[in-house]
């Protein structure tokens with residue numbers, strides 16, 4: 001049996017390694033290296049797994065199919081498989097990295113195994129099309145063709161295209177009869193409207209970030225937010241970004257609570273002013289937020305920062321509370337595909353057999369990784385899905 005894996009990223013490499021246990025395997029990779037995107041992951045540290053992989057960390061068009069892919073058995077099998085090929089993990093708050101802390105060494109381990117398993121890799125092979133004739137696949141790349149019995153398509157999404165993932169197989173698989181769900185940038189920053197952004201640019205602070213579409217709360221996250229000259233960024237913003245990109249035309253707002261652990265703002269402020277009776281408001285807030293952020297809050301609340309707490313009216317206290325705990329931003333755009341870490345949408349999971357990752361439309365054709373309509377939050381979930389789906393596809397043989 002001859003298997004061709006199209007795309008030598010996270011998912012395709014694991015698929016090829018497993019398939020090589022029973023088939024002759026060739027990887028066709030567009031770049032002159034394998035796993036170019038892997039090198040960028042986790043800021044170069046490669047957060048490749050999460051201790052608690054669960055369907056709730058993902059968006060997809062079929063939670064049912066995803067549940068049947070991410071079974072506890074499959075999760076354990078693939079985790080142990082990565083150990084068995086040489087990945088030595090280090091855990092930090094549930095997130096797993098290679099002990100070396102280097103994405104480069106993670107990719108080297110995969111490369112070593114490609115060589116040990118005698119897998120042929122054809123580099124600079126840009127696959128343009130596939131056809132199926134008489135139970136064989138004919139794969140066209142560059143000016144050549146290759147024939148095989150089984151094909152695993154692991155070409156990724158169109159996020160971060162400079163890594164080679166340019167969404168080439170969305171139209172090819174759609175033309176072959178697969179359902180393609182709309183594709184949006186995800187795990188990306190948000191662009192906002194406002195004249196205060198060049199003041200707050202560069203600040204990192206803790207906040208509860210809540211996203212609203214048509215005034216309905218969709219999701220919230222608490223964590224570090226990076227305030228930038230165009231809007232907001234950081235892990236918890238990334239985790240909400242797919243909602244913004246899918247609903248951009250529908251009045252998307254973000255509300256920031258810069259005191260996420262304070263239950264009652266007015267009692268909190270009263271307590272602080274009792275503790276610091278001779279302090280002005282700006283002095284009371286001096287060590288709470290950065291100077292620049294305080295100036296934005298006082299400006300928004302129309303309060304003189306030199307005023308004392310006892311001179312504030314109830315409505316001024318409310319205005320300050322609103323500025324600090326309910327800071328509302330109109331979202332005008334998200335980061336684009338060029339900088340997004342993943343894509344929301346893709347080839348429908350409804351077209352996939354979760355036991356094998358085989359297409360339900362074309363037999364012996366397998367689809368894995370981010371090309372599918374599965375995207376996870378930050379924390380190692382996306383690479384884990386790429387590995388698990390690649391493993392299942394490579395492992396299966398009739």
Ligand SMILES: Cc1cc2nc3c(=O)[nH]c(=O)nc-3n(C[C@H](O)[C@H](O)[C@H](O)COP(=O)(O)OP(=O)(O)OC[C@H]3O[C@@H](n4cnc5c(N)ncnc54)[C@H](O)[C@@H]3O)c2cc1C
Pocket residue numbers: 006007008009010011012028029030031034035036037038040041042043046047048049125126127128154155156157159160163164165166167168169340341342368369370371379380381382383384386
């Ligand atoms: C900056 C950044 C940081 C990230 N950090 C993390 C993280 O820390 N943890 C995490 O879990 N996820 C992270 N991700 C997401 C993760 O990298 C992806 O979800 C994962 O790589 C998807 O794997 P894949 O194999 O499906 O696709 P890819 O890794 O994108 O691989 C697809 C491969 O197919 C090749 N290809 C494409 N088209 C063709 C063609 N026509 N012919 C031949 N070859 C082709 C490409 O060149 C590429 O090598 C990050 C992503 C980015 C961009």
